[in-house]
Amino acid sequence: MPTSFASLEPRPTLGPLDGRYAAATAPLLDYFSEAALNRARVLVEVEWFIHLLDGQVLPGGPALGQADRDYLRQVVEGFGPAEIAELATIERETVHDVKAVEYFLRRRLADAAAVLGPGTKLGPDLNPVIHFALTSEDVNSLSYAWVIRGGIRKVWLPAATELAQQLGTMARANADLPMLARTHGQPATPTTLGKELAVTVRRLERQIGQVEKAEYLGKLNGASGTFGAHVAAVPEANWPAISRGFVEKLGLSWNPLTTQIESHDWQAELYSHLARFGRIAHNLATDMWTYISLGYFSQARGQGTVGSSTMPHKVNPIRFENAEANLEISAALFDTLAATLVTSRLQRDLTDSTTQRNIGVAVGHSLLAIDNLRRGLAGLDINPVPIAADLVDNPEVLAEPIQSAMRAAAIAGIPGMDDPYERLKELTRGRRVTLDEIHEFIAGLGLPPDVTLRLRELSPASYTGLAARLVADYL
16 A cells, blocks of 8 residues: 555645745745744733733732743744644644633743742733633734734735836836837737836736735624623723724724624735735736747746756746746635635624635735746846847838828818828738838828928837836836
8 A cells, every 4th residue: 555645754745835835935934824823822812911911900910020021922932843832732632722822821821930930920820811801803813913914014015016126127127128019919009118017017016005005903802892701800991992002002903893703804905905916917927928929038047947848949938827827826815815704694603714724825826926927037038139020020000100190180281181090091901011111101191291201200119109208207
C-alpha cells in the first residue's frame, strides 16, 4: 500500500499558497494564519483585562503596576511556537477557540508571582477578570479587524502600491512612444505605450486609495449586543463609553449597534475594493500577454527559465498567465466573502466562522498575483521595430483626422466637403491603402493650404494627439 502523505512530517500541504508559492505569501502568515488570529485574541483579552483594571471599572479590582502590565503584554509579544502548541492542546479539550485563550491566560496569571515576585497584583484570584462580560464574538470581532487591518496595511497595500509605481515608471518612460491602438482588436487611432499604461496606473491607484480609506470596525457589547451581562454585573458603569474607548484604543472603529456579531459590512466593502483592484490588474495581465504575442515586448531579461519542455526557442509569458489565474481565484473568493459575511440569521449563525478563516487565502492569491505581475514587468524589454512596423502598415488610421478636418472645413463654409465620413469609408474600408494614396486623396480635397500641409505631414506615428502630455499632466 502506498505511503500515506498525512503521516509525513512536515506534512505536505493541500494548497499552493503554503507549498509551491510559500515564499511569496509568507509575510501574510503574521496576520492571516490561525496562529496570528490566536495571538490577536490573546492581545484583545489582555488589553481588556488591563482596560478594566486601569479604568477602575470593577469595584474591588486592584490597580495594576507597570510591571504587571509589562508582564501581560509580554504574553502577547512572546506568543511563539511553544505557546501556539500549548493553546492548541487546550483547545482540543475545550473544543472552543476563544475559551481556550481564556484558560491559556489563567495559566499566565498563575505563573505571575513566580516571575514578578510578591509585589505583583496578578494571580489566580484575578481569573474572573479574564473574559469579563465578553462573548466570544466580542473577541473575534476585534481580533479579525486587528489582523485584517495589519495584513492589508503592512503587506497588501505596500505590494499593490509598488506595482502601481513600477507601472507608472514604465508609463512615464514611454509616454511619447507611438503605438497602434486596437479597439475591438482592430487597428484604431494611434496612441502611445506610456499613455495606455498610465490608464491602468490611474485605475489601480484609485482602488488603492479606496483600500487606504477602509474602516475596520469592531464591537464589544455582549452576547446579543445589549450590554446585558455588563449592566447586570456593574450597573453604575458607563459601558458604551468603556466599550468605545477600548475599541478605539485598539485603533479600530467602534460599532455600537450589532447583534451577537459585528455585521461585517466593512469587510464586504473592503473585499469589493480588493476584488476590483484585482480585476483591473487582470486586465493588465491580459493586455501585456497580448502585447507580448504581438512582439511589442520580449522577455529575455532576467529569465533563465525553461520556456517549453520541447521547444528551446520559447519564453512563455508565465508571470502574466499565473497572475491571471490567481486574480481570478482571489476575485471569486473575495466575492464569496463579501456576499456571505453580510448575512447572519437572526442574532447569530456560524457561517461567518469558516468563511473568515479563508480571508488569508483570498488575500494570498491576490498578493501572489501582484508578485507575478511585478516580476513579469521587470523581465520585459520593449521591441520598437514591430511597434513601429504596425503603425507603418496601417496608414488607413489617418482616415479619422482627415474626415474631422473636412468637417471643420465644412462648418467654416469651404465647399466640396460633403459627406466626409462616407468618402473616407469608401477610400479605406475593406481594402489596404498606402500612405501615397492617402496623400493623393488629401491633395484633391480643396482644403486650405495650411490644412492640407498639416494633414500631409501626419503619419500614424505622429498622430498621437495629446497622449504624451496626458501622461505628464495627469500621472
